[in-house]
Amino acid sequence: MNADNSSPSPRSSQLPHPSPSPVPTVPPNPASGHDRSGTAVPPTSRPLWHSRAYRDWFAADTADVCAVSLRTFSIPLVGLALSGSPFVAGLLVTAESAIGLVLMSFGGAIADRHDRRRLMIALGLIGLALSVVATGMLASGTMTTLAFAVLVVLFAVTNGLLGPSNDAMLKSIVPMERFAKAQAIREARESCVELSGGVIGGLLYRLAGWLPFLVSTILYGIASATALRLPKRTGADGIEAVDAAATSTATPTVTATSGDAPSFLMQFIEGWRWTLTRRVILAAIVQGAIINVACVGSIVGVQIMLAARGTDAALIGLVGTATGIAAFAGSLAAGWLVDHVPTGLIIMLTFSVLTAAMIPLLFTDSYAVIVVCLAAPALLFPALNAGELGFIYGRTPDDMQGRVSTVFETTVGVPGALAPALVGGLLQAPGFGFRAVMMLVVVCSAAGLVLACVTATRHIPLPEHWSQVEL
Structure with a gap:
């Protein structure tokens, strides 16, 4: 099988029809005003920010990204403070990264097979609960190296299995012709978080070792609350309704049965x-x-x-x-x-x-x-x-x-x-x-x-x- 003549595999009911046109050899330029098939894309009638669903998704995803940034910065510092060992601090970072990566592919499958809105809500609620436990134990001085390691593993498992739902949800609420714009906004947001995350995390940690986790608790609460406002599934086809403009221009879906889909x-x-x-x-x-x-x-x-x-x-x-x-x-x-x-x-x-x-x-x-x-x-x-x-x-x-x-x-x-x-x-x-x-x-x-x-x-x-x- 090569990149030019492979046939498309059956898709799930949540994914669009595969295009009958040949696979492009160069990624399409979103700024060119053309889609993958080379046809002109009609201009959108209104900005993404006019869609409540997109605003809610962006708020939930941003809160989650910021919470993860604060936690990632704090883990090696807290691990070193608790254990006094650079090796243990590095091991905690390794555990979180490795577990998240290993579970990521399974998380992608889960996001394609289950209600993404519910997965985002669960991600926020579980993150909130774990952050509350971490904040309480660190603030009270009862946190041990072993207990912190268990919390790090639980955070990693949660992110690995439920984190991909955020990415998948964006594709469900944004029409195809607006997706490039949505992704560009997201990339700019990621840069801002990267620029500020270390400074904010460092300032919070200097005030108190538990403060980054307290702020993460608030952020996870915001993530779950805004995810609750996201549109629910509208029918058996599994498409989440955004608004009339979005659903009218969305790519039609194909319903795959268990008989024609590979395992x-x-x-x-x-x-x-x-x-x-x-x-x-x-x-x-x-x-x-x-x-x-x-x-x-x-x-x-x-x-x-x-x-x-x-x-x-x-x-x-x-x-x-x-x-x-x-x-x-x-x-x-x-x-x-x-x-x-x-x-x-x-x-x-x-x-x-x-x-x-x-x-x-x-x-x-x-x-x-x-x-x-x-x-x-x-x-x-x-x-x-x-x-x-x-x-x-x-x-x-x-x-x-x-x-x-x-x-x-x-x-x-x-x-x-x-x-x-x-x-x-x-x-x-x-x-x-x-x-x-x-x-x-x-x-x-x-x-x-x-x-x-x-x-x-x-x-x-x-x-x-x-x-x-x-x-």
């Missing part, structure tokens, strides 16, 4: 087999997994090292803010770079800058040097993601998009999720400490650079020539 297991296996037999995707996975270890290792290593030596929590948060600002600036130039520089060259250039930027941290743990070295490669990663992922998903058949995305994110993400535990152990290495972490980071960065220079990704051209290159 979950068969689709799951097919997705892994197809993805791992594409040369470019496999090369990108191997490179991404190694580079992800370098990136996660440097970030977590810096965070735990600074906390262990008594650096103000607000200053620790500013490291992430500086990196976020660099990534935001890079995202502004990403489109131009992808259009004018071959993607294969962008990949090699990004990994070169990453490797060079990490080398100084072998010799110093100066706060100022750390900020500069972590921010520098962040300038190029938006262009790398836009080019490489744009090529991969643009050349992937429509009926394989979800499974390819899941396989790619899981295989690339799991090694990075396991990295914090290794980082925590390396920080305790006698005579090396932070330098041992940076040795690992530099080795992984250099290995990723070598692979980028010798594997199939180096041949990815400019977008106008993507159709001439096979996955």
Whole structure:
């Protein structure tokens, strides 16, 4: 099976009909005013913000994202304070990331098979309950390392199984011709949270270790309350009604019966087999997994090292803010770079800058040097993601998009999720400490650079020539 002649698989009743037109080789440009088939898209009659359903979804999703950001920032700091061990702090971060990644693919299936509104409500209520427990135990001084580890695992399980419902719900309430605009708004929101999350988390943690969880409690309450206002299912077809304009322009659905739909297991296996037999995707996975270890290792290593030596929590948060600002600036130039520089060259250039930027941290743990070295490669990663992922998903058949995305994110993400535990152990290495972490980071960065220079990704051209290159 290849990207050009694979036939679409049967869809569930919640998904639109597969398009009868050939699979596009280059992702459509939302700004061009045309859909995937090349036909003109009529202008929308009113902004997204005029839809109450969209406003409620955006409020619920934003509250959830902010709560997760605060909790993610606080976990290694609270873990270190409770245990006094950098290894335990890193292990807690690893547990949350790894469990969430492993359960993510199952969460996607759950979101496609069950009422997404109810899943979002459950996500908010469970998050609220867990945050209340964490706040109470930390504030009363009864929290232990084991109890905190159990809470971290429960948070991870909840996010892994119920978190994908937020993404799926957006596709249910926004008509196809408005989805690109909705996604653009969401990306801008993500950048704002990334820029401010570390600073806000650091300030709250400096006031009291339990305060980030108290604020998370409020945010989860907002998420569940606004999710309650989302439209319910309107019938057996499983489509959530937004408003007259949305439902009148929504793509018709196809109802799949149990007799004509392949089993979950068969689709799951097919997705892994197809993805791992594409040369470019496999090369990108191997490179991404190694580079992800370098990136996660440097970030977590810096965070735990600074906390262990008594650096103000607000200053620790500013490291992430500086990196976020660099990534935001890079995202502004990403489109131009992808259009004018071959993607294969962008990949090699990004990994070169990453490797060079990490080398100084072998010799110093100066706060100022750390900020500069972590921010520098962040300038190029938006262009790398836009080019490489744009090529991969643009050349992937429509009926394989979800499974390819899941396989790619899981295989690339799991090694990075396991990295914090290794980082925590390396920080305790006698005579090396932070330098041992940076040795690992530099080795992984250099290995990723070598692979980028010798594997199939180096041949990815400019977008106008993507159709001439096979996955």
